Amino acid sequence: NAGVTQTPKFQVLKTGQSMTLQCAQDMNHNSMYWYRQDPGMGLRLIYYSASEGTTDKGEVPNGYNVSRLNKREFSLRLESAAPSQTSVYFCASIPGYTGELFFGEGSRLTVL
Amino acid sequence: EDKVVQSPLSLVVHEGDTVTLNCSYEVTNFRSLLWYKQEKKAPTFLFMLTSSGIEKKSGRLSSILDKKELFSILNITATQTGDSAVYLCAGSFVGRTYKYIFGTGTRLKVLA
Numbered sequence: 001n002a003g004v005t006q007t008p009k010f011q012v013l014k015t016g017q018s019m020t021l022q023c024a025q026d027m028n029h030n031s032m033y034w035y036r037q038d039p040g041m042g043l044r045l046i047y048y049s050a051s052e053g054t055t056d057k058g059e060v061p062n063g064y065n066v067s068r069l070n071k072r073e074f075s076l077r078l079e080s081a082a083p084s085q086t087s088v089y090f091c092a093s094i095p096g097y098t099g100e101l102f103f104g105e106g107s108r109l110t111v112l
Numbered sequence: 113e114d115k116v117v118q119s120p121l122s123l124v125v126h127e128g129d130t131v132t133l134n135c136s137y138e139v140t141n142f143r144s145l146l147w148y149k150q151e152k153k154a155p156t157f158l159f160m161l162t163s164s165g166i167e168k169k170s171g172r173l174s175s176i177l178d179k180k181e182l183f184s185i186l187n188i189t190a191t192q193t194g195d196s197a198v199y200l201c202a203g204s205f206v207g208r209t210y211k212y213i214f215g216t217g218t219r220l221k222v223l224a
Binding site for chain 2 (some may be wrong): 041045092
């Protein structure tokens with residue numbers, strides 16, 4: 001079972017560059033989430049999606065866009081990366097509309 | 113604004129000690145509280161609590177929720193060095209789907 005898969009696992013960008021973090025789950029889960037984790041800040045919710053085609057802002061959405069084109073995949077895009085976006089990004093999903101959050105392994109992004 | 117607060121921020125104990133980690137929340141439409149353990153990578157699920165006053169146990173770990181006073185505790189008895197980790201709590205709140213807001217975590221270090 002792959003569970004929640006994130007790519008890439010590591011990425012270094014220069015300020016102003018764009019990139020997309022990919023997330024896919026094979027558990028037929030409905031809702032998916034993107035979090036960022038910074039030292040001493042816990043996990044902060046960027047965006048989430050209740051179902052295909054729907055997305056909602058979380059606590060820290062500025063500078064990010066998301067896309068939920070199908071049930072399996074939920075991507076996070078940085079259009080113009082900034083050093084403040086250096087972080088570890090986690091994708092997660094839940095079965096149904098509540099329950100345990102299943103996390104991917106994380107993607108470490110550094111913006112120079 | 114929905115908020116989850118954990119205390120203490122960090123804790124150092126010796127093997128065999130018992131520890132209590134605290135999590136309080138201020139939310140609208142609260143549904144459940146979750147505890148996770150995070151070592152080097154993705155958080156791993158410990159407990160989900162939805163009913164007040166009912167203790168959940170798993171080995172040396174146990175947790176309880178007080179919905180009247182809006183807090184939860186995680187107890188770890190007979191601590192071991194393998195319990196060293198960051199412990200995260202999250203509150204889930206209903207909206208279009210369930211939104212999960214995390215606290216900043218408690219960093220526990222268990223000394224041999």
